[in-house]
Amino acid sequence: MKPLQGKVALVAGATRGAGRGIAVSLGEAGATVYCTGRSTRGNPSPMNRPETIEETAEMVTARGGEGIPVRTDHKIEDEVKALFERVKEEQNGQLDILVNDIWGSESLIEFGTPFWEMVIQKAIKVHETAVHTHMITSRYGVPLMIEQGKGLILEITDGVTYKYRGALPYSMAKIGTIHLAEAMAGDLVNKGYPDITAIGLTPGFLRSEEMLEKFGVTEENWQEGAKVDLDFLMSETPYYVGRAAASLAADQNVHRLNGKTMSSWALMHEYNFTDINGTQPDWGKHFKEKYGEEAR
Numbered sequence: 222m223k224p225l226q227g228k229v230a231l232v233a234g235a236t237r238g239a240g241r242g243i244a245v246s247l248g249e250a251g252a253t254v255y256c257t258g259r260s261t262r263g264n265p266s267p268m269n270r271p272e273t274i275e276e277t278a279e280m281v282t283a284r285g286g287e288g289i290p291v292r293t294d295h296k297i298e299d300e301v302k303a304l305f306e307r308v309k310e311e312q313n314g315q316l317d318i319l320v321n322d323i324w325g326s327e328s329l330i331e332f333g334t335p336f337w338e339m340v341i342q343k344a345i346k347v348h349e350t351a352v353h354t355h356m357i358t359s360r361y362g363v364p365l366m367i368e369q370g371k372g373l374i375l376e377i378t379d380g381v382t383y384k385y386r387g388a389l390p391y392s393m394a395k396i397g398t399i400h401l402a403e404a405m406a407g408d409l410v411n412k413g414y415p416d417i418t419a420i421g422l423t424p425g426f427l428r429s430e431e432m433l434e435k436f437g438v439t440e441e442n443w444q445e446g447a448k449v450d451l452d453f454l455m456s457e458t459p460y461y462v463g464r465a466a467a468s469l470a471a472d473q474n475v476h477r478l479n480g481k482t483m484s485s486w487a488l489m490h491e492y493n494f495t496d497i498n499g500t501q502p503d504w505g506k507h508f509k510e511k512y513g514e515e516a517r
Contacts, residue, residue, distance in 0.1 A: 223251025223285060224471035229315045231255040231308060233295055233358045234322035237272040238429040239377055242459025243320055243466045244277050248286025250467040252318065255308060256281065257293040259325075264292070268325060272430060295323045295354035298361075305361045316365040318470050321355040321401075322377040326394065327431070336389040344390040351394040355401055363405075363417070371416040373470055376402040377462075378423050380517030381482045399482045406480030418475050421482030424462035425504025425516070426455055455507040461485050461496040468492035484516075 230247045234240040236258035244254045256277045259266035265273075274290040281288030293304045308316055329343040329350070336344075355376065366372030378398040379386065386392040402421035409417045428443060436446035436453060446453035465488040469475050472492075486503045488494075495501055508516035 223249075225286075225318075225467065226251035228252045228317040228470065229255075229308070229312045230318035230320065230470070231257065231304075231316060231362060232320040232322060233257050233293070233354070234320075234324060234377075235277045236260045236266070236274050237270065237277075238322075238324075238431070239424055239427060239459050239462050240320070240322035241272065241277045241280070242461070242463035243322065243375075243377070244288070244463070245280045245284055246460055246463025246467045247318065247320075247470065248281030248288060249284040249463075250471060251286055252470075253287040253289065253312070254278070254281045255289045255291055255304075257291050257295070257304060258323075259292065259294050261290070261292045266325070268327070270430070295358050296349060298357055301357050301361050305365060308362075309365055314365060314368055316362060316369075316372060318373050318375070318466075319359065319362045319366070320375045320377065320466065321358055321398070323354040323358070324351050326350045326390075330388050330391045332388045332391070334388065339389065347390040347394050348397070352397045352401070355398060359401070359405060366417050367414065370414065372418070373475060374402070374405060374417070374419040375466055375469065376405075376419065376421045376482075378421050378482065380423055381421075381484050382515065382517050384517050386517065402482060403480045410479070415476060418479045420469060420475070420478050420480075422462065422466060422469070422485075423482065424459070424465075424485045425457050425502060426452055427462070428453075428456040428458050432456070452507070452511075455502050455504055457485060457502040457504070458496055458498070461489075461494075461502065464494040464496075465489070465492070468494055 232244040235244040235256035278288030278290040405419035462485040
């Protein structure tokens with residue numbers, strides 16, 4: 222029996238990247254996975270990329286789970302509320318895993334621009350897209366877990382520390398999601414829900430669809446990206462952090478990590494999973510050896 226057989230998950234932001242990798246990996250472990258996002262066949266999001274939530278759901282099913290695509294704009298409260306009403310009705314109130322991976326802010330980040338020169342409207346929109354959406358989603362998703370008295374919430378971020386990340390809005394957004402996990406854990410403990418766990422989770426150097434395009438390579442010849450940046454050789458596919466998420470979801474003692482932010486590479490050492498190509502990238506070790514400090 223697969224470790225997540227009979228479990229119900231919802232991945233908010235499952236269209237591409239880490240969200241897709243997590244959704245598919247949860248399906249690989251046997252879960253029913255609601256795959257949400259704005260990009261559907263014939264109706265792409267403003268990001269105008271080719272990936273869709275239907276594709277992700279089909280990949281979930283092909284790996285042995287059940288994928289259910291639901292178009293949702295997680296900035297719109299009524300749409301999020303309706304999403305979880307549907308989950309509650311279709312799954313008899315069951316929701317075991319909630320993954321917050323909404324981002325969609327690539328075009329808004331002005332890396333290298335100091336905060337006193339940034340376009341403030343863009344900076345504010347980053348937080349509306351990448352932090353407020355997580356808060357809205359948890360507000361309406363976690364009550365299903367409260368009713369059943371158990372569950373796992375994963376906040377997907379970039380990095381495990383509070384260090385500066387190259388642009389103030391980006392730093393605030395990614396550190397904000399780290400603190401969301403910590404704050405939600407605090408509320409759950411204070412209100413007496415020891416079987417509901419909130420954890421931050423980060424990949425290392427993520428070899429997402431967009432990053433492959435940026436480096437001018439495909440997954441088949443991705444090592445050629447080292448000609449642009451040698452660090453790319455330590456990159457990982459979205460399925461690596463996906464298998465980290467699936468390992469956490471299957472861990473009966475996961476509450477020991479409540480409020481913490483974990484990395485794909487640290488969890489690899491704990492659970493001994495591999496990337497889909499059989500490798501075990503350790504971005505943290507690589508970063509420390511090359512740059513002399515902990516990875517973000």
